[in-house]
Amino acid sequence: MPTHAPVHVLDDYYLAITLLITVAYQLIGFGFAFTFKFDKLTDFMGGTNFVLLGIITLALSGTTNARQIVTSLMLMLWAARLSAFLLFRILKTGKDDRFDDKRDKFFPFLGFWVFQMFWVWTVSMPVVILNSPNVLQYRQPSFGKATDIFAIIWFALHFGLEALSDVQKYRFKQGAGKQPGAVNNKGFWKYSRHPNYFGEIMVQLAIYIIAITPASYGAVPSGSGAYAALYASIVGFTFLTTLLLFVSGLTLQERPGAKKRYEKGTGWHDYEKYLQETSILFPMPPAIWRNLPVIVKRTVGLEFPLYVFDPAKHADQDAVKQNRAEQGQSGSDGTQHRQSTEPLN
16 A cells, blocks of 8 residues: 555656756755865766655655565665765775866856756656656556566666676776786676676666556556656666767777777787777677677677777877887887778777
């Protein structure tokens, strides 16, 4: 039995109230961060915002339905783990290099926080709508449907993948990664160049799958606003995936990272081999990725051309020559500094 009837606040999907809460919460964080030039709050405020929305919408719903509780906890657990890890990392590193050119500029720095507002609000939509009065007005299907079980297992697997990948990368940077040219090819990073991103995307897919169960099992009638809203909440999963693939994730790491290594020269041969043998996102054995046709890698493998580094096109050859001179390298054998016009596989 519900503890009380769902509380109606501004709209019947809790979208307006969660947007207002998110805007207010992030503006508070921005105020502290900008005033005190304090980087340590940024990611923490983003992650804890999800926890706040999960708690508030679940409390407003008054429901004791297992699906709403489990789905809310999934979102909160993911966000709490992520924000705790990022807080721990920033406390160790001291500052966030992303803000070096924004920290003292009001509007550019505010722009990041506005973007974070949109990220939190959209990604939390499946849980927010699932907990809303317009969904709960219908009798909910019993917990334990195939989508419930699949989503929980899928979530657990990829929550673990994301968390362990983050730990493995952090430990690498604190240890072997301090050696010039070292390549992080151990653990999950042997099978994917971005296993943490893959885990994060799959976590959100799991949350979406369990959240739409009332619609997919017919408890929420097709043609109703609640039915459309549940399925439309895929905007959160879509936005997160787009963000990681094309905005703040792979595009900032793949080609720029390879370019930096190539121009410095240190460890380039090992890194080139890593690029050729390791999937960009989907975890798989290196032997499989290495032997896939280039057209497969560039399409279904998601290693799109915008990620691929071609030394002849993208490297600063003056920087390469300068580094060679400083390191006393002739580079005549082409091993350390690839000069081929062919892009890396």
